[in-house]
Amino acid sequence: MPGPTKIVCVGRNYVAHARELGHDVPERPLLFLKPPSALCADGDAIVLPPESGRVDHEGEIAVVIGRRVRNASEEEALAAVAGYAPLNDVTARDLQKLDGQWTRAKGFDTFCPVGPVVPIARVHWRKLEIVCRVNGEVRQHGRATELMFGIPALVSYVSRIMTLEPGDLIATGTPEGVGPLAAGDVVEVELSGLSRVRNPVIAAATEAAPAAAAASHAPLT
Ligand code: MG
Numbered sequence: 575m576p577g578p579t580k581i582v583c584v585g586r587n588y589v590a591h592a593r594e595l596g597h598d599v600p601e602r603p604l605l606f607l608k609p610p611s612a613l614c615a616d617g618d619a620i621v622l623p624p625e626s627g628r629v630d631h632e633g634e635i636a637v638v639i640g641r642r643v644r645n646a647s648e649e650e651a652l653a654a655v656a657g658y659a660p661l662n663d664v665t666a667r668d669l670q671k672l673d674g675q676w677t678r679a680k681g682f683d684t685f686c687p688v689g690p691v692v693p694i695a696r697v698h699w700r701k702l703e704i705v706c707r708v709n710g711e712v713r714q715h716g717r718a719t720e721l722m723f724g725i726p727a728l729v730s731y732v733s734r735i736m737t738l739e740p741g742d743l744i745a746t747g748t749p750e751g752v753g754p755l756a757a758g759d760v761v762e763v764e765l766s767g768l769s770r771v772r773n774p775v776i777a778a779a780t781e782a783a784p785a786a787a788a789a790s791h792a793p794l795t
Pocket of ligand 1: 584585747748
């Protein structure tokens with residue numbers, strides 16, 4: 575499976591989560607993108623950027639596209655899915671509110687841990703459940719049957735906007751229970767019994783040491 579050309583995310587797709595952030599339930603899927611440069615694998619560290627004082631976990635069911643699809647019906651959309659994966663839509667909540675646009679808040683390097691793909695033949699999408707744990711404690715739990723816009727409807731909707739390519743990811747939204755991550759935490763998102771992605775959280779390394787900064791201003795010889 576190639577890497578994604580894009581990571582399409584859905585906001586406020588569980589009623590309880592929309593309400594916990596004080597939002598109305600949207601009439602149609604609310605979409606945004608994360609850059610593929612944000613991807614990180616199981617075991618990689620999530621790096622807290624110094625610009626943010628509040629970085630949240632968002633455990634989500636991700637859809638992995640298996641073949642190119644555009645303008646698909648729900649049935650055609652589901653036929654183009656390769657499988658599912660656990661995904662953490664890590665979010666700098668303070669920057670999301672500050673900017674209005676979500677690109678910065680959602681787009682930092684390491685802000686998109688994704689676990690191993692579960693082939694579509696192994697599980698019906700309606701049976702998927704997502705659990706997010708921080709330091710072993712359950713913080714979020716959601717079922718695919720609780721999604722306002724289900725997986726076939728979401729893939730069809732996105733395919734009418736942009737051509738989906740093999741490896742592309744669609745993160746289907748997070749259930750209630752989002753909360754902050756701190757350096758030293760370990761956060762785990764699991765597609766129950768099928769696949770999981772676990773990541774330590776670390777603070778960003780401090781800027782270049784003063785000696786190195788001074789050296790960069792040394793006259794050329
Ligand atoms: Mg999300």
